Amino acid sequence: MCGIFGTIGANCVTNTLLALHQLEYRGYDSAGIGVKTECGLQIEKSTGRVNALKVDFVAGKVAIGHTRWATHGKVCKQNAHPFVSYDGNFAVVHNGIVENYLQHKLALQRQGVEFASQTDSEVIAHLLAKHFDGDVATTLQKVCNMLTGSFAVVVATSRDDNLYAYKRGSALCVGKGKQGTCVCSDVAVMEQFASSVAVLPENCLAVLGNSVDLWVEGKHVEPCYFAPSHTDCDSNQLQGDAMLAEIFQIPDAVRQTYDYYFASGGLCLDKKQVNGYKRVYFVGCGTAYHSAMVGCSLLQRLAQMDCQAVVASEYVYDSFPTDKHTLVVAISQSGETADTLKAVQKAKRQGATVYAVTNVCNSSLCFEASFVKFVKAGREISVASTKAYNCQLVALTLFAVDFAHAKGRLSARARSRYLTCFDKVPSACKHLVSQSTAFALMAKRYKQAHLAYFVGRRLDFATAKEGALKLKEVSYLPSEAYPSGELKHGTLAMMEQGVLVVALACEKDLVDKCCNTVAEVTSRGASALVLSQYPVSPTSNQVQVVSLPAVDEIFAPIISVVPLQLFAYYFAKGRGCDVDRPRNLAKSVTVE
Ligand code: M6R
Numbered sequence: 001m002c003g004i005f006g007t008i009g010a011n012c013v014t015n016t017l018l019a020l021h022q023l024e025y026r027g028y029d030s031a032g033i034g035v036k037t038e039c040g041l042q043i044e045k046s047t048g049r050v051n052a053l054k055v056d057f058v059a060g061k062v063a064i065g066h067t068r069w070a071t072h073g074k075v076c077k078q079n080a081h082p083f084v085s086y087d088g089n090f091a092v093v094h095n096g097i098v099e100n101y102l103q104h105k106l107a108l109q110r111q112g113v114e115f116a117s118q119t120d121s122e123v124i125a126h127l128l129a130k131h132f133d134g135d136v137a138t139t140l141q142k143v144c145n146m147l148t149g150s151f152a153v154v155v156a157t158s159r160d161d162n163l164y165a166y167k168r169g170s171a172l173c174v175g176k177g178k179q180g181t182c183v184c185s186d187v188a189v190m191e192q193f194a195s196s197v198a199v200l201p202e203n204c205l206a207v208l209g210n211s212v213d214l215w216v217e218g219k220h221v222e223p224c225y226f227a228p229s230h231t232d233c234d235s236n237q238l239q240g241d242a243m244l245a246e247i248f249q250i251p252d253a254v255r256q257t258y259d260y261y262f263a264s265g266g267l268c269l270d271k272k273q274v275n276g277y278k279r280v281y282f283v284g285c286g287t288a289y290h291s292a293m294v295g296c297s298l299l300q301r302l303a304q305m306d307c308q309a310v311v312a313s314e315y316v317y318d319s320f321p322t323d324k325h326t327l328v329v330a331i332s333q334s335g336e337t338a339d340t341l342k343a344v345q346k347a348k349r350q351g352a353t354v355y356a357v358t359n360v361c362n363s364s365l366c367f368e369a370s371f372v373k374f375v376k377a378g379r380e381i382s383v384a385s386t387k388a389y390n391c392q393l394v395a396l397t398l399f400a401v402d403f404a405h406a407k408g409r410l411s412a413r414a415r416s417r418y419l420t421c422f423d424k425v426p427s428a429c430k431h432l433v434s435q436s437t438a439f440a441l442m443a444k445r446y447k448q449a450h451l452a453y454f455v456g457r458r459l460d461f462a463t464a465k466e467g468a469l470k471l472k473e474v475s476y477l478p479s480e481a482y483p484s485g486e487l488k489h490g491t492l493a494m495m496e497q498g499v500l501v502v503a504l505a506c507e508k509d510l511v512d513k514c515c516n517t518v519a520e521v522t523s524r525g526a527s528a529l530v531l532s533q534y535p536v537s538p539t540s541n542q543v544q545v546v547s548l549p550a551v552d553e554i555f556a557p558i559i560s561v562v563p564l565q566l567f568a569y570y571f572a573k574g575r576g577c578d579v580d581r582p583r584n585l586a587k588s589v590t591v592e
Contacts, residue, residue, distance in 0.1 A: 001069040001590045002026060002027045003020065003067040003189075004064070004066050004095050004185045005065045005183070006063065006093070006156065006182065007063055007163075007181065007182035008061065008161065008182070008208060009181075012060050012063035012180070013058050013063050015182070015193055016035075017065070018192065019065060020065045022186075022189045022192070023185070023186055025381050025580075025587040026185065026186065027067045027068045027069025028049055028067060029068045029069055029075040030045060030047045030048065030067075030070075030076075030079065030080035031045070031048075031049065031065070031080065032044065032080045033064070033065045033066075033082070034063065034082035034156055035156075036060055036062040036157070041088065041089075041091045041157075042057050042060075043082055044056075045082075050067065062156045062161055064082055064092075064154050064155075066081035069586035071120070072121075073119045078117045079118055081119075083116070083117065083119070083121055084125055086114065086129055087129040089128075089129060089157055089159055091155070091157070092122075092124045092125040092128070094120075094124060094153050094154075095152045095170050095590060096149060096591060097149045097150065097151065098149045098151055099148045101123045102120075104146065108130065124147070128155065136155070137205060140164050141215075144168065150169020150170050151166075151169065151170050152168075152170040161209070162207055162209045163181070163207075164206070164208075165206040167200040167203070167204045168203050169338075170185070170591075171185055171336050172185055172200045172206075173197050174198050174212045174214075175195075175197040176196050176212060177194040177195050177196075180210075183206065183208060186588075187199065188379055191228035194228060196227060197225065197226060198223035198224050199364075203217060204216050204221070241569070241580055242580045243579045243580055244569055244579075246381070246387045247387065247433060247436075247562070247565050247566060249378060249387050250387045250562060253378060253387045254429060256376035256378075257377065257394040260374065260375075264373070264374065267398075267399060267406060268373070269371065269403070269406065271408075275406075275407060277305075278306065279321070279325070279326050280327045280329060281309075281315065281329070282299075282329045282396075283315050283330050283343045284331035284337075285313065285340055286469065287385040287469060289311050290465050291331050291462075292309040292329070293309040293461070293462035293465070294459060294463075294557045295309070295393075295400060296309035298396065299399075303404035305403070308320070312339040313343070313592070315346065316342045323351045326347065326350070326352040327355060328352045328354050328355065330356050331357045331358070333359045333360070333389075334359070334587065335356070335360040335365035336364050336365070338589060338590050338592050341364055342592065344369065348368065353371070354369040354371070355369060355371040356371065357392055357396065357399075358372065359374065359380065359388045361374060375392055375395050382580045383473070383580060383581060383582055384580075386565045389561065390429070390561065390562070394422075400554075401419070401554075402415070421554075425551055428559045429558070431549050432562040432566075442544070442546075442570075443569075443570035443571040444574060445544075446571070447571070449500040450478075451498065451500070452471055452500040453480055453487075453491065454467040454479065454480070454502045454564075455482050455483070455517060456504035457485065457513065457514075458507060459507065459554075460504035460505065460556075460557075462557060463504050463506070463561050467568070469481075471564070471567070471568040471571060475571045475572035475575050476575070476583070484517045485513075488520070496526065497525040499521075499525070500528075501528045502531070503528055505532040505534065506533055506548065506556035506557070508553070515536060518539070518543060527544075529543075531545075531546045531560055532547070533549065533551065548563070
């Protein structure tokens with residue numbers, strides 16, 4: 001959620017501001033910077049974007065910065081990080097949640113400490129001052145031992161020119177480069193500042209000076225450095241809205257993901273392993289959950305496997321039979337989603353094998369999984385996930401095909417026919433993005449809609465869910481998805497003029513069923529937009545049909561979502577929404 005960064009060296013202020021711009025996608029409620037200068041710790045904070053920060057002090061020795069996604073306390077300047085201890089000696093930035101902050105806050109208040117904010121984070125700064133034992137590192141360790149929850153903390157102090165950091169449950173990495181050492185919540189942001197990066201292990205204390213020293217439970221540990229990867233299709237480099245740029249990258253990104261799947265060893269599971277699994281869970285959150293639904297449906301269909309798509313947070317708190325014969329396919333664009341990480345940790349405790357599908361190398365999920373399949377979407381900046389979804393679908397479709405083949409349920413011939421059929425997918429995506437003006441007009445046509453329903457059956461239901469999520473998250477139009485057959489069990493009561501129903505029919509045997517649904521909703525006053533790769537004749541002027549390029553049905557979800565992504569984008573633009581920074585959201589949800 002929140003983005004944190006800290007660095008040491010002559011350019012520390014400039015570099016911290018640069019990093020904050022890149023971290024803004026993790027939270028944009030407020031931003032702040034703390035710099036150790038000749039005059040002590042100087043702090044600047046502002047609500048809203050990093051651009052709003054007015055920083056007069058450019059010279060400093062050490063700097064820390066923060067972009068906030070509010071959890072505790074409303075969006076205001078007082079609640080922006082960094083927080084400074086009551087004695088003025090410690091400045092703290094924090095990502096995560098300190099669950100027992102209230103107990104410490106009340107105790108400190110009883111001792112006369114005044115709090116400036118409503119956050120859980122401020123308590124860390126005051127505890128550092130209260131328990132300072134002459135050594136910042138041991139004091140930070142002591143304070144973190146007093147805290148519960150999951151958090152990543154970076155501390156600058158007036159007492160020396162080091163940076164101190166602690167990681168428990170929330171991602172944090174350290175780096176070394178020509179300009180000095182640095183610490184950050186986001187591996188991908190490090191590539192600009194460090195030539196070597198190391199991900200901090202759990203419960204790790206880090207001291208950054210000219211070099212980086214790490215301790216876990218009092219024992220000195222060596223950082224495992226790697227060279228940060230430079231991402232393809234980097235949306236940061238593009239002008240205009242990242243969401244639109246990222247949709248335009250889909251044709252190349254799906255091709256890259258397909259090629260990389262094979263270049264990185266294909267399925268990576270042998271026949272013995274595949275036959276050893278009795279059940280497969282596909283877990284993820286939000287958009288990643290929708291790709292889990294597609295992966296699950298295809299694996300059931302092609303391999304006749306007992307499998308289930310589960311929302312990661314539900315997997316954590318409900319009882320899903322799991323043992324050593326269980327494979328958990330965990331899908332996450334960022335690889336940092338707290339709910340997904342908790343789900344895989346639980347699955348591992350119960351003996352399951354974890355197979356990660358992620359867009360970010362060296363993300364926390366990679367370290368939890370036995371198998372990692374990267375999707376090659378390139379860096380995704382927009383809070384609304386688009387290209388990563390299409391790429392997840394490519395990887396999961398190939399996974400299902402190869403798994404079914406390894407299980408003996410799909411012949412070599414059928415497998416190779418599917419693989420050849422993929423060839424049409426990138427060009428189909430390209431055709432659709434080249435029609436973006438048509439989708440812009442369509443969005444304009446329905447701009448008066450006050451409610452939208454997305455409907456479909458089987459694979460189309462997952463696409464419907466993703467279409468509804470995309471539209472609501474960027475435009476705030478109430479929109480929900482239903483399996484088409486469910487409408488008549490209650491939701492039909494909502495149909496009237498001003499309601500838009502988006503119906504998907506990408507599987508031939510379901511087209512007639514879809515037309516029946518459309519007739520039912522339009523006869524009650526709703527407008528309908530039908531997406532199909534098969535011929536559908538509009539039965540009234542309330543029905544508009546989008547003809548999709550023909551691809552094999554197992555690949556249809558990869559392309560049928562593209563018009564919905566474009567529709568959501570243009571609909572939101574028409575309403576004047578900030579598409580890349582929707583209200584109340586953050587790109588990476590690193591708290592439960
Ligand atoms: O990074 P992840 O794929 O784990 O993120 C999961 C969800 O938070 C994410 O897909 C979210 O739903 C997006 N904002 C959807 O556009």
